[in-house]
Amino acid sequence: MTAQTEKHTPTPPTPRPSTRSARYRALLRGKNRPVWEEDPSPLGLLVKGVALLLIVGTVLYPLYTVVLTSLSTQADITRSGGLVTVPGSLSLSAYTQILSGGIVTRATIVSIGITVVGTVLSTTVSVLAAYGLSRPGSFAHRPILFVFLITMFFGAGLIPTYLLVSNLGLINSYWSLILPGAVSAFNVLILRAFFMGIDRSIMDAARIDGAGDWRILGQIVLPMSKAVVAVVALFYGVGYWNAFFNAMLYINDNAKWPLQLVLRSYVLQGVTLPGSGVGQVDLDDGAVTGLPVKMAVMVLAIIPILVVYPMVQRHFTKGVIFGAIKG
Amino acid sequence: MSAATSPVSTSSRAAAGPPSSASSPPRHKVPWTTRLKRDRSLLIMVAPAVLLLAVFAYVPMLGNVVAWQDYSPYVGILQSPFVGWANFERIFTNPLFLDAVLNTLIITAFQLVFFFPVPIVLALLLNSVLTPGLRTTIQSIVYLPHFFSWVIVVTIFQQIFGGAGLVASRLREAGYSGFDLMTNPDTFLLLITAQSVWKDAGWGIIIFLAALATVDPQLYEASVVDGAGRWRRMWHVTLPALRPVIILLLILRLGDALTVGFEQLILQRGAVGTEVAEVLDTFVYYQGVVNGDWAFAAAAGLVKGLVSLALVLGANKLAHLVGEAGVYQKA
Structure with a gap:
């Protein structure tokens, strides 16, 4: 890894570039290495490559076994004694079972509903608030900003929040899973920072042409901020999709449970799932039981993230950095 | 309120756009009635968010008065009798609370040493990958688990390291039995840190x-000319560039010292036992919502909130003393 390699190679790389050593050297250096940098040592490159492979493998391997197990039959599971690592006979019966009505199907619909409604509400409210706060010197600008900032430094606490939700009569209502966390001051500040970075002269020009703030937001600011709005929407969406504790607090009726809570009770804690085979042990060959169904529920909870993630992922650095390094 | 005086400038500095104090129109020349009229659409836009925060963030802050009451849900906040500091006295003499505080601090300290440096090392490693396509691919893969819920992460760990999991069944084939990381209190710190890292x-x-x-x-080029090798470049160029970020994140972590993966722990508290898995947040939940000792739990939660606030402000002060920007600056 150290700079030792320097002395093995001739410093002026001009003479006869077609020799074997020169080609070897060019291969090691790669195309993108800046000229001032030393040649990498082969050992260093190897260690780095292995490390990166291990890291990527640590993320992907568990996902592979989970998906494979959800597609396997009980015979494969008995053979491997748990998660399946080598593909055997594949079947989709675990999926047809959980998606043919019953508690998992219902929970999936509930989760999708909460996520869609919650994300639309949170993103809309946050974009509006961020634009409303993006012009320093406007009426009551500082006091209103305080209202947001204080919530980032001091949270009211679990008990008073629960008592409030309960007093509002929201226990067992889906709104209890949306409203209490609908606005995140952090996300508002991410959006606001981006809006404030937009060139003011464009907006001023529009104003002179008679556009009001609503039009400026809708026709100038929003089209220029698609990336950051997408990232904030993803943050909200993932938050709603992944939440289980708020449902554990506020939703007593398990017919109304979102998918994550079903996952916790029936998959993680192994409570028997009424009428869908999860948690039941049935040794009939070919029948879908226990583990495949459990892992199919897992995959069901992961799929939406895998679908949305690639669309938004490329905007991360742009969007996140603005807010994340807020200091 | 002392919190309130300082963060303002955060926002103006966060702007990354025109410096607000300089470019804002001279505020006092325009009468407030004119400004109110001029800015009414901005106020209407902010209103829904302010309303939501008022109801779901600020009303509960006031709701903390139950910490001074002998609260009963049947009587309600307005009718429950006040009992002075009795609930707070109960907290500080409660051995379970003190255990929860201790567990919380142990987990924070352990993760500060074994979690906090991991992203830095990973970033340095990834930064040295020069092929753009390869680098983007690896980035996309390692970001991914962040978007999985804790239920999924804990279930994956259970399926791999639990008593019926992948590792246990392989060990059983090799003749070892009784491997179960999910219920072993001795390795719990390692387990939750590994989960956080993953x-x-x-x-x-x-x-x-x-x-x-x-x-x-x-x-880099200049330091190479001056004869600096790889490691000296890392020490004198790369790491100084990371210093403000590291300090910022340390401050945020210190402010969050009393908050340790609530969802992660509440999922595993039952399997591994309260002795190692009871932290402040789970204590508040079990004492309040599960046992119905509302006022006692609210007092515990309030103490936690106030100490956390003091920690952020203190850590930020410390950052200023050592000459770093910190999270916010004085106006």
Whole structure:
């Protein structure tokens, strides 16, 4: 890894570039290495490559076994004694079972509903608030900003929040899973920072042409901020999709449970799932039981993230950095 | 309120756009009635968010008065009798509370040593990958687990390291039995740290990569001319570029010292036992919502909230003393 390699190679790389050593050297250096940098040592490159492979493998391997197990039959599971690592006979019966009505199907619909409604509400409210706060010197600008900032430094606490939700009569209502966390001051500040970075002269020009703030937001600011709005929407969406504790607090009726809570009770804690085979042990060959169904529920909870993630992922650095390094 | 005086400038500095204090129109020349009229659409836009925060963030702050009451849900906040500091006295003499505080601090300290540096090392490693396509692919893969819920992460760990899991069944074939990391209190710290690393260490590199991208390549070139090798360049150019970010994140972590993966722990508290898995947040939940000792739990939660607030402010002060920007600055 150290700079030792320097002395093995001739410093002026001009003479006869077609020799074997020169080609070897060019291969090691790669195309993108800046000229001032030393040649990498082969050992260093190897260690780095292995490390990166291990890291990527640590993320992907568990996902592979989970998906494979959800597609396997009980015979494969008995053979491997748990998660399946080598593909055997594949079947989709675990999926047809959980998606043919019953508690998992219902929970999936509930989760999708909460996520869609919650994300639309949170993103809309946050974009509006961020634009409303993006012009320093406007009426009551500082006091209103305080209202947001204080919530980032001091949270009211679990008990008073629960008592409030309960007093509002929201226990067992889906709104209890949306409203209490609908606005995140952090996300508002991410959006606001981006809006404030937009060139003011464009907006001023529009104003002179008679556009009001609503039009400026809708026709100038929003089209220029698609990336950051997408990232904030993803943050909200993932938050709603992944939440289980708020449902554990506020939703007593398990017919109304979102998918994550079903996952916790029936998959993680192994409570028997009424009428869908999860948690039941049935040794009939070919029948879908226990583990495949459990892992199919897992995959069901992961799929939406895998679908949305690639669309938004490329905007991360742009969007996140603005807010994340807020200091 | 002392919290309130300082953060304002955060926002103006966060703007990254025109410096607000300089460019804002001279405020006092325009009468407030005119400004109210001029800015009414802005106020209407902010209104829904302010309303939601008022109801779901500020009303509960006031709701903390139950900490001074002998609260009963049947009587309600308005009718429950006040009992002075009795609930707070109960907290500080309660051995379970003190255990929860201790567990919380142990987990924070352990993760500060074994979690916090991981993203930095990963970022340095990834930053040295020069092929753009390969680098983007690896980034996308390591960010991914951050977006999985804790239920999924804990279930994956259970299926791999639990008593019926992958590792246990392989060990059983090899003749060892009784392997179960999920219920072993002795290795619990390692287990939850490994879970945190798997879920969030990849995501954590994003902020360091951004800081690394801002380093002027000429600095490297100049140091090479001056005879600096790889390690000296890392020490004198790369790490100084990361310093403000590291300090910022340390401050945020210190402010969050009393908050340790609530969802992660509440999922595993039952399997591994309260002795190691009871932290402040789970204590509040079980005492309040499960046992119905509302006022006692609210008092515990309030103490936690206030101490956390003091920690952020203190850590930020400390950052200023050592000459760093911190999270916010005095106006």
